[in-house]
Amino acid sequence: MALDPAYLDYPRRREGYDHDLYPWSSIFDRKLVRWPDGKSVAVWLCVSLEWFPMTPSDTPFRAPGHMQTSYPDYRHYTAREYGTRVGFYRLLDAFRKAGVKASVATNGAIAERYPSVIADILAEGHEIIAHSTDMNGTIDSNLPEEEERALIARSLEALESVSGRRPAGWLSIARSQSWNTPKLLAEAGLRYCCDWVNDELPWRFANGLVNLPLNHELSDRQIITVQQQSADSYAEQMIDAFDWLAAEAADHGGRVLPLHITPYIMALPYRIGAFEGLLRALAARPEAWFATGEEIISAWEGQQ
Amino acid sequence: MGDIQKADPGLYDFAPYRDRPKIVWPGGRKVAVWVAPNLEYYEIDPPANPHRKSWTKPHPDVVGYSHRDHSNRVSHWRMAEMMSKYGFPGSVSLSVALCQHHPEVVRDANERGWEFFSHGIYNTRYAYGMDEAQERAIIEDSIRTVREATGQTIRGWLAPALTHTPRTLDLIAEYGLDYTCDLYHDDQPQPVKVKSGRLISMPYSLEVNDHYGFFVYNMSPRDYADTLIRQYERLAEEGETSGTVMCIPLHAYLIGQPHRIGPFGEVLRHIAQDGRAWIARAGEIADHYYQHHYAEAAHGA
Numbered sequence: 001m002a003l004d005p006a007y008l009d010y011p012r013r014r015e016g017y018d019h020d021l022y023p024w025s026s027i028f029d030r031k032l033v034r035w036p037d038g039k040s041v042a043v044w045l046c047v048s049l050e051w052f053p054m055t056p057s058d059t060p061f062r063a064p065g066h067m068q069t070s071y072p073d074y075r076h077y078t079a080r081e082y083g084t085r086v087g088f089y090r091l092l093d094a095f096r097k098a099g100v101k102a103s104v105a106t107n108g109a110i111a112e113r114y115p116s117v118i119a120d121i122l123a124e125g126h127e128i129i130a131h132s133t134d135m136n137g138t139i140d141s142n143l144p145e146e147e148e149r150a151l152i153a154r155s156l157e158a159l160e161s162v163s164g165r166r167p168a169g170w171l172s173i174a175r176s177q178s179w180n181t182p183k184l185l186a187e188a189g190l191r192y193c194c195d196w197v198n199d200e201l202p203w204r205f206a207n208g209l210v211n212l213p214l215n216h217e218l219s220d221r222q223i224i225t226v227q228q229q230s231a232d233s234y235a236e237q238m239i240d241a242f243d244w245l246a247a248e249a250a251d252h253g254g255r256v257l258p259l260h261i262t263p264y265i266m267a268l269p270y271r272i273g274a275f276e277g278l279l280r281a282l283a284a285r286p287e288a289w290f291a292t293g294e295e296i297i298s299a300w301e302g303q304q
Numbered sequence: 305m306g307d308i309q310k311a312d313p314g315l316y317d318f319a320p321y322r323d324r325p326k327i328v329w330p331g332g333r334k335v336a337v338w339v340a341p342n343l344e345y346y347e348i349d350p351p352a353n354p355h356r357k358s359w360t361k362p363h364p365d366v367v368g369y370s371h372r373d374h375s376n377r378v379s380h381w382r383m384a385e386m387m388s389k390y391g392f393p394g395s396v397s398l399s400v401a402l403c404q405h406h407p408e409v410v411r412d413a414n415e416r417g418w419e420f421f422s423h424g425i426y427n428t429r430y431a432y433g434m435d436e437a438q439e440r441a442i443i444e445d446s447i448r449t450v451r452e453a454t455g456q457t458i459r460g461w462l463a464p465a466l467t468h469t470p471r472t473l474d475l476i477a478e479y480g481l482d483y484t485c486d487l488y489h490d491d492q493p494q495p496v497k498v499k500s501g502r503l504i505s506m507p508y509s510l511e512v513n514d515h516y517g518f519f520v521y522n523m524s525p526r527d528y529a530d531t532l533i534r535q536y537e538r539l540a541e542e543g544e545t546s547g548t549v550m551c552i553p554l555h556a557y558l559i560g561q562p563h564r565i566g567p568f569g570e571v572l573r574h575i576a577q578d579g580r581a582w583i584a585r586a587g588e589i590a591d592h593y594y595q596h597h598y599a600e601a602a603h604g605a
Contacts, residue, residue, distance in 0.1 A: 002433070002434065002435035002437075002438060003353065003354075003433040003434055003435075003438060004351075005438075006351065007351055007353065007429065007433075007434075007438075008429075008438055008441055008442070010401065010425065010426075012347070013401050013404050013405070013425075014404055014405070015404060015405065015407065016405065017348070017405065018345075018347050018348055018349070018405065019348045019349070019364075024376070024377065024405075024406060025377065026376075026377055026378075026381065026408060027377055027378045027381075028381050060362070061361070140361055140362045141362040141363060141364070142362050172366075174367070175366055175367050176361065176366060176367070177364065177366045178362075178364075179363075179364060195366050195367075195370075196366055196370040196373075197367060197370045197371050197374065198369075198370035198371070198373035198374045198377055198378075199374065199377050199378055200378050200562070213370075215561070216367055216371070217371075217561050217563075218561075218562075218563060223524075226522070227518075227522035227523075227524075228522055229522070229524050233524045236524075236526070237524060237525060237563040238563065240525065240526075240562075240563050240566050240567065241561075241562035241563035242562075243566070244562045244563070244565055244566045245562050248382075248562075255562075257562070
């Protein structure tokens with residue numbers, strides 16, 4: 001039996017992408033970007049702050065880091081809570097010591113359950129990015145549009161009602177979107193999302209929403225949890241990345257180094273020291289501009 | 305797929321590494337080194353092939369798609385500049401539809417003097433299940449598309465996403481292609497038995513492919529660089545008596561990430577400065593082999 005003849009039809013084989021979500025361009029052909037104060041590499045710290053219900057949902061899929069054993073999975077429930085109670089405060093202290101601001105991609109459930117955490121984030125000048133409702137709030141194209149619209153609204157309302165401010169940015173769980181997500185995020189008044197990892201500068205969807213790429217390859221989850229490398233190796237890789245970007249920026253304009261951090265991964269007692277050392281090393285680089293996602297978007301938009 | 309399945313595909317005779325005629329590369333070099341960037345296009349919403357699933361998630365698989373899109377917006381140029389800096393031309397494993405989608409990338413590779421061979425139409429369209437007419441159609445499409453976009457005639461084949469049929473190698477030989485990159489049985493080119501014409505296997509590599517390095521063996525960027533240097537050192541040393549080939553298969557969205565490209569540059573610098581390497585395109589390696597070694601090796605093949 002041969003394949004269906006349609007398997008050799010290519011209706012979207014054309015110049016540009018095989019979709020209309022955003023246009024193509026090469027980072028090396030764009031107008032050069034300049035960051036404030038003559039800095040050339042924006043270092044964007046983005047922490048995922050998450051609450052995993054002990055009753056995992058697989059609709060549409062189970063989030064990375066979620067429950068694994070039979071009920072009750074005290075092991076993973078409490079190990080994730082450790083990240084929020086202990087690890088996150090180690091990170092806040094590390095940011096304060098280094099004198100840097102971060103974005104915190106926060107589940108709406110964190111605001112509902114632990115409003116004091118929101119107050120602590122805001123008191124130190126960090127940005128809150130909306131990160132769904134809780135870790136059962138995953139999105140892909142199997143999620144009906146109305147449910148996705150409601151999920152986005154619930155997340156934003158929870159964060160806004162506690163923080164007093166509607167987030168400008170959105171990070172999906174596992175960066176997973178449906179065909180509808182860019183439309184629904186724009187419709188909800190969000191300014192940017194962080195899910196598409198195809199670039200190293202912000203870019204704009206056809207509908208006006210901005211994407212600020214949060215490179216998953218540079219995340220603590222990928223390097224430490226998936227690839228099983230040490231915190232020291234992680235720190236060395238981030239320094240290598242920074243130094244490469246700083247050299248590239250000299251000829252090609254401003255660059256972004258996104259550091260995606262998970263409290264229950266990076267902020268363990270035996271790893272946090274390596275992370276603090278990384279922050280010190282980066283803060284000492286003359287090219288580094290530590291900025292929140294929204295600050296990066298604003299600086300970039302002002303030059304487009 | 306309806307074909308009779310064979311326990312031994314019968315592609316070559318057993319020929320142990322020991323006591324083979326020695327290959328001497330041009331200039332008396334010991335190891336032919338070629339770099340194979342995969343310039344690919346993955347579709348965001350490909351049709352299903354009953355024999356293999358494409359994306360793991362419902363479409364759009366945002367991370368899967370956009371990770372690969374990084375090649376065509378950012379990392380191709382980073383990888384290509386590093387290769388040019390140390391004098392390494394590419395022999396490109398090309399999803400030929402990239403000629404339509406992002407001609408800028410194909411043009412850049414062509415202007416750097418890189419060679420192109422086919423890696424199928426898209427890396428999301430698999431050969432599994434194709435009948436002979438369908439398989440001929442993708443070979444003819446590949447030849448035509450690359451010729452129109454670059455002026456080059458493809459000489460080699462790496463099956464799309466490494467999906468083959470039992471007739472692929474016979475067909476590409478019939479169309480006059482010189483080498484296949486789909487066989488992993490040797491560190492030297494070897495004759496491949498085909499129904500008509502002639503064909504050799506060009507050593508490519510899964511083991512030192514950046515995809516294996518980073519996603520199968522989970523290496524750090526510096527560990528991967530060290531792996532390539534060890535691979536090179538051993539093949540150069542053995543090449544003194546045997547004549548070897550080392551391929552470095554790459555994907556820009558992997559090797560061109562900011563934490564990886566610097567350590568990779570050290571590998572190219574090491575090889576370029578060593579003096580034992582013949583830095584070549586796959587077609588040049590094939591030419592040398594056909595001219596000096598094929599007849600003897602194919603005797604009885």
